[in-house]
Amino acid sequence: xxxxxxxxxxxxxxxxxxxxxxxxxxxxxxxxxxxxxxxxxxxxxxxxxxxxxxxxxxxxxxxxxxxxxxxxxxxxxxxxxxxxxxxxxxxxxxxxxxxxxxxxxxxxxxxxxxxxxxxxxxxxxxxxxxxxxxxxxxxxxxxxxxxxxxxxxxxxxxxxxxxxxxxxxxxxxxxxxxxxxxxxxxxxxxxxxxxxxxxxxxxxxxxxxxxxxxxxxxxxxxxxxxxxxxxxxxxxxxxxxxxxxxxxxxxxxxxxxxxxxxxxxxxxxxxxxxxxxxxxxxxxxxxxxxxxxxxxxxxxxxxxxxxxxxxxxxxxxxxxxxxxxxxxxxxxxxxxxxxxxxxxxxxxxxxxxxxxxxxxxxxxxxxxxxxxxx
Amino acid sequence: xxxxxxxxxxxxxxxxxxxxxxxxxxxxxxxxxxxxxxxxxxxxxxxxxxxxxxxxxxxxxxxxxxxxxxxxxxxxxxxxxxxxxxxxxxxxxxxxxxxxxxxxxxxxxxxxxxxxxxxxxxxxxxxxxxxxxxxxxxxxxxxxxxxxxxxxxxxxxxxxxxxxxxxxxxxxxxxxxxxxxxxxxxxxxxxxxxxxxxxxxxxxxxxxxxxxxxxxxxxxxxxxxxxxxxxxxxxxxxxxxxxxxxxxxxxxxxxxxxxxxxxxxxxxxxxxxxxxxxxxxxxxxxxxxxxxxxxxxxxxxxxxxxxxx
Numbered sequence: 001x002x003x004x005x006x007x008x009x010x011x012x013x014x015x016x017x018x019x020x021x022x023x024x025x026x027x028x029x030x031x032x033x034x035x036x037x038x039x040x041x042x043x044x045x046x047x048x049x050x051x052x053x054x055x056x057x058x059x060x061x062x063x064x065x066x067x068x069x070x071x072x073x074x075x076x077x078x079x080x081x082x083x084x085x086x087x088x089x090x091x092x093x094x095x096x097x098x099x100x101x102x103x104x105x106x107x108x109x110x111x112x113x114x115x116x117x118x119x120x121x122x123x124x125x126x127x128x129x130x131x132x133x134x135x136x137x138x139x140x141x142x143x144x145x146x147x148x149x150x151x152x153x154x155x156x157x158x159x160x161x162x163x164x165x166x167x168x169x170x171x172x173x174x175x176x177x178x179x180x181x182x183x184x185x186x187x188x189x190x191x192x193x194x195x196x197x198x199x200x201x202x203x204x205x206x207x208x209x210x211x212x213x214x215x216x217x218x219x220x221x222x223x224x225x226x227x228x229x230x231x232x233x234x235x236x237x238x239x240x241x242x243x244x245x246x247x248x249x250x251x252x253x254x255x256x257x258x259x260x261x262x263x264x265x266x267x268x269x270x271x272x273x274x275x276x277x278x279x280x281x282x283x284x285x286x287x288x289x290x291x292x293x294x295x296x297x298x299x300x301x302x303x304x305x306x307x308x309x310x311x312x313x314x315x316x317x318x319x320x321x322x323x324x325x326x327x328x329x330x331x332x333x334x335x336x337x338x339x340x341x342x343x344x345x346x347x348x349x350x351x352x353x354x355x356x357x358x359x360x361x362x363x364x365x366x367x368x369x370x371x372x373x374x
Numbered sequence: 375x376x377x378x379x380x381x382x383x384x385x386x387x388x389x390x391x392x393x394x395x396x397x398x399x400x401x402x403x404x405x406x407x408x409x410x411x412x413x414x415x416x417x418x419x420x421x422x423x424x425x426x427x428x429x430x431x432x433x434x435x436x437x438x439x440x441x442x443x444x445x446x447x448x449x450x451x452x453x454x455x456x457x458x459x460x461x462x463x464x465x466x467x468x469x470x471x472x473x474x475x476x477x478x479x480x481x482x483x484x485x486x487x488x489x490x491x492x493x494x495x496x497x498x499x500x501x502x503x504x505x506x507x508x509x510x511x512x513x514x515x516x517x518x519x520x521x522x523x524x525x526x527x528x529x530x531x532x533x534x535x536x537x538x539x540x541x542x543x544x545x546x547x548x549x550x551x552x553x554x555x556x557x558x559x560x561x562x563x564x565x566x567x568x569x570x571x572x573x574x575x576x577x578x579x580x581x582x583x584x585x586x587x588x589x590x591x592x593x594x595x596x597x598x599x600x601x602x603x604x605x606x607x608x609x610x611x612x613x614x615x616x617x618x619x620x621x622x623x624x625x626x627x628x629x630x631x632x633x634x635x636x637x638x639x640x641x642x643x644x645x646x647x648x649x650x651x652x653x654x655x656x657x658x659x660x661x662x663x664x665x666x667x668x669x670x671x672x673x674x675x676x677x678x679x680x681x682x683x
Binding site: 007010011013014015017018021022025026208209210212213214215216217218219220373 | 422425427428447450451453455456457459460461462463464465466470473474475476477478479480519522532
């Protein structure tokens with residue numbers, strides 16, 4: 001029993017030391033591996049913004065009255081509509097939307113002011129380009145809000161509303177989408193980098209024939225696997241710290257919870273993705289194949305992990321799949337700690353699941369490795 | 375004499391394919407055993423099985439008395455292996471490669487230092503210790519590979535085509551090393567395609583289509599009845615322009631096989647038709663000879679190909 005542990009992990013220390021040497025010998029790959037996720041964080045972090053602002057709008061004001069101008073002012077004041085161009089015919093308005101110059105159009109008819117005075121009900125046409133559903137939904141609700149506000153102001157001249165909803169958003173008060181998306185992005189970027197690096201490291205040995213030599217030594221499969229995981233785990237952990245720093249400093253995402261807890265709960269996730277990378281490396285014959293398989297893990301992690309779409313809204317089979325994706329749990333941990341200040345009491349389940357997944361992945365990888373040489 | 379490597383009716387199958395078919399052989403302590411055969415005939419597979427990396431489908435094998443099925447992990451601690459492809463890390467230095475293998479074989483710091491010193495002395499690689507392995511020449515790479523393969527002072531070393539693609543001087547140097555180690559009692563199992571290397575080996579085995587078809591000393595193989603079929607004589611035909619004559623000799627009745635050897639032709643001819651051969655080539659000098667090792671293997675291979683037809 002005493003000798004079991006060293007036997008099971010035989011060769012761990014030399015493999016680990018050698019792997020560190022490989023990493024420092026190849027600074028190009030190292031810099032590339034570390035810089036790329038940060039670069040992507042910048043790109044995607046700035047690009048992904050679901051808050052709709054300044055939608056290009058074309059205006060056809062056929063009324064040309066004080067009333068119509070007041071209405072347009074309140075549209076412009078909403079921050080959602082940006083009144084970019086003014087046209088004089090309906091055809092020109094449709095053309096502007098079709099060509100993509102504008103995503104919304106506001107048409108105020110000739111009789112707008114008159115009907116407003118008469119009290120016969122004035123109509124304003126708001127055209128919305130539905131090709132982007134998020135934009136469409138938010139523009140329509142804003143337009144309705146503007147109309148409602150204008151109407152109420154006419155009915156209640158003193159401006160006091162009988163009922164007023166005062167929404168108060170907890171945890172992300174400005175509803176900044178960066179706060180929501182960037183923590184999830186951390187998980188995705190970390191996963192891609194880690195899986196790719198460790199998978200390539202083992203496949204490279206197979207391609208170059210060094211694995212054939214190594215297999216003839218007393219190195220135990222687990223010694224080889226864990227020996228490779230430690231250096232890449234350290235690398236990924238450093239990368240995580242860098243990504244979190246960028247998230248905090250550049251994207252100004254406040255961390256409400258304990259950063260140390262976040263780092264600690266990242267370890268089970270790293271364990272899982274490292275194990276996943278090793279599993280890929282036992283299946284892939286070439287580096288190109290390993291690259292493709294690693295990339296194949298991205299889409300499920302993006303779409304089925306709750307990173308973009310709510311898991312609760314998915315069809316049931318997809319909900320089950322989402323429970324098998326490590327990123328699902330890590331994104332919960334990230335959002336929990338970063339946005340809501342959640343603690344261990346709230347997140348222990350996720351931590352346990354990831355730890356179990358990680359250990360299973362490593363054992364499975366070791367088993368697949370032994371099988372693959374038969 | 376103690377048997378170091380024993381294979382007893384070893385058969386290894388991958389699905390429908392039989393890679394090693396009923397192979398039995400014994401290699402004694404301190405022997406250099408040469409293992410020959412065409413590519414894909416099962417040489418590497420047999421080595422992997424003997425090192426405990428592949429479980430045999432049938433039969434048994436023992437290395438240093440340990441069962442290859444049960445004691446695979448233990449066997450690998452006492453066995454050295456050098457693959458046909460350079461299997462070391464080109465981005466690491468010579469010293470780092472040696473240190474890595476010392477660690478992998480579980481040598482403690484003191485022993486590792488001792489052994490590093492010893493293999494340095496043996497292989498003469500000391501001046502290159504700080505150089506990246508990738509920058510070494512082919513011959514030095516092989517010496518480094520040998521240094522790593524014997525860092526744990528194994529009793530048995532398997533060399534899989536150790537001299538493929540290196541120059542004759544480096545080849546000679548490597549063989550000198552093997553003889554030196556074999557003198558110290560290390561047993562070698564060497565696969566090769568080079569006949570001159572095979573002739574240096576104490577005993578030779580020839581594997582063809584997964585079957586071991588001949589085994590013995592070079593002299594034993596040369597006298598093998600299958601290699602010298604009854605009623606035939608192996609002759610050397612010394613003639614001007616041997617290359618141009620080859621087709622003519624091959625086309626003659628009673629000539630079973632013929633090939634060029636330097637400036638002459640080696641042929642296996644039916645003894646009672648030697649007269650016709652002499653009459654056909656009056657100016658040539660025709661003499662009976664012993665078959666070379668290559669002749670033996672070619673003859674055996676042809677016989678199996680004939681039988682398979």
